[in-house]
């Protein structure tokens with residue numbers, strides 16, 4: 001097993017929430033790629049997207065390169081990390097990649113409770129329809145790059161963390 005753990009999955013599946021607590025449990029350092037980008041630019045993701053999604057994807061690629069040498073980390077990604085094959089090749093090389101999977105209804109519930117303005121791709125009139133569309137396109141990519149998968153519907157954060165720890169044999 002590689003000592004870094006990467007968490008991928010659709011927006012709102014809990015990558016940040018689970019990653020942070022998992023890192024504490026395993027005594028690893030925590031990295032959230034969205035947070036690194038926000039800290040670097042001094043802007044929330046919603047503002048960065050105002051300059052266009054490409055701008056954000058470029059920053060995302062740069063951040064992956066900057067963590068290539070990190071050790072003993074839990075890395076929570078942005079939901080779109082799988083759109084770039086090179087990002088995923090780096091993450092697969094340095095870590096075990098875990099996919100958090102959820103139904104569109106669970107995702108919708110999490111997104112709405114956060115406020116849909118936080119996620120520019122879902123800040124639309126019909127977020128459930130957007131979730132469905134984007135999920136349909138991305139599902140094969142999440143499947144392609146994950147070494148482990150966890151279905152999170154109707155599970156508490158603790159249950160999910162316990163499942164990950166069991167899966168990794170820690």
Ligand SMILES: Nc1ncnc2c1ncn2[C@@H]1O[C@H](COP(=O)(O)OP(=O)(O)OP(=O)(O)O)[C@@H](O)[C@H]1O
Nearest residue numbers: 010011012013014015016017078079110155156157
């Ligand atoms: N298992 C869970 N049960 C209940 N609420 C959850 C669960 N996992 C996450 N949440 C809640 O869902 C919301 C989204 O979680 P989080 O921000 O961790 O998702 P994310 O996958 O990091 O999203 P993004 O891709 O946009 O960064 C948060 O309000 C979080 O508290």
Ligand SMILES: O=C(O)C1=C[C@@H](O)[C@@H](O)[C@H](O)C1
Nearest residue numbers: 011034045078079080119120
């Ligand atoms: O799934 C996505 O494309 C995104 C997910 C979030 O983590 C952020 O990286 C941003 O809102 C884009």
Ligand SMILES: [Mg+2]
Nearest residue numbers: 015016034077
């Ligand atoms: Mg997140």
